[in-house]
Amino acid sequence: MTVVIQYNAGNIQSVRYALSRVGAGCTVTDDPALIRAADRVIFPGVGEASTAMAYLRERGLDTVIRSLTQPVLGICLGMQLMCAHSEENNATCLGIFGESVRRFRPAAAPAAPRPAEAAKVPQIGWNTITDVQSPLLSGLGDEPFVYFVHSYYADLGPHTIATTDYIHPYSAALQHGNFYGVQFHPEKSAAVGERILKNFLSL
Numbered sequence: 001m002t003v004v005i006q007y008n009a010g011n012i013q014s015v016r017y018a019l020s021r022v023g024a025g026c027t028v029t030d031d032p033a034l035i036r037a038a039d040r041v042i043f044p045g046v047g048e049a050s051t052a053m054a055y056l057r058e059r060g061l062d063t064v065i066r067s068l069t070q071p072v073l074g075i076c077l078g079m080q081l082m083c084a085h086s087e088e089n090n091a092t093c094l095g096i097f098g099e100s101v102r103r104f105r106p107a108a109a110p111a112a113p114r115p116a117e118a119a120k121v122p123q124i125g126w127n128t129i130t131d132v133q134s135p136l137l138s139g140l141g142d143e144p145f146v147y148f149v150h151s152y153y154a155d156l157g158p159h160t161i162a163t164t165d166y167i168h169p170y171s172a173a174l175q176h177g178n179f180y181g182v183q184f185h186p187e188k189s190a191a192v193g194e195r196i197l198k199n200f201l202s203l
Contacts (some may be wrong), residue, residue, distance in 0.1 A: 002026040003038035009047035018187035045077030050089035071203040079181025099157040122151040134161040146184040
C-alpha cells in the first residue's frame, strides 16, 4: 500500500492521477496508523512552510514522519519541510535532511551589450537535473528535464543526490537513508516523472 499524506498543502489530486498513470493505487490519509503501516509514503506539498509545519505539529504528524522506516518521498514543499530550516517565515522544519531552505534572490541582468531578462522568482517551468546519484533517479538519460514551480530552494549539501542550476546551483533532490525528496514535480514531469515514480515504487 502506498499512502499519500493528507495535510493543508495542495497537489494531492495530481499525485493521485500520476500514480494511477503508472498503474499504482494509493490511500490519501492523515491517520498515523495507516501512514506507519504503508509500504511507501509520499509527502507532497504546495504551500507555505511555517503554516504547513504548524498543521503537522498540531496533529502529531511531524513525529510520525520522522519515525518512518519505509521509503518516503517528499515532493516540492514536502521535500523542503524535511530539511532543517526554511527562510519562509523562519520555519523550523523536520530536520531529516540537514540542509537549509532559502529564498531565491533574482539575478541581476547584464547591462551590455544587450540587456538580458533577469532570472525571475519563482522559478516556473522545465529545467535539467544533473549529478544524479540515486536509484530513485536511475534510467532518466542524460540531463533529463523536469518541471519546477518554487521560490525557495534547498542548499547543496551531503544529502544532495541531484543538482539544478537556476540563478545558482541548488539541490534538486535529497536522500538520507529511506527518506527521499525532490524539489521538482514528478507528477507534472511527463515520461521522466513517471520513471521516477516507478523507481520509487520499486525501492
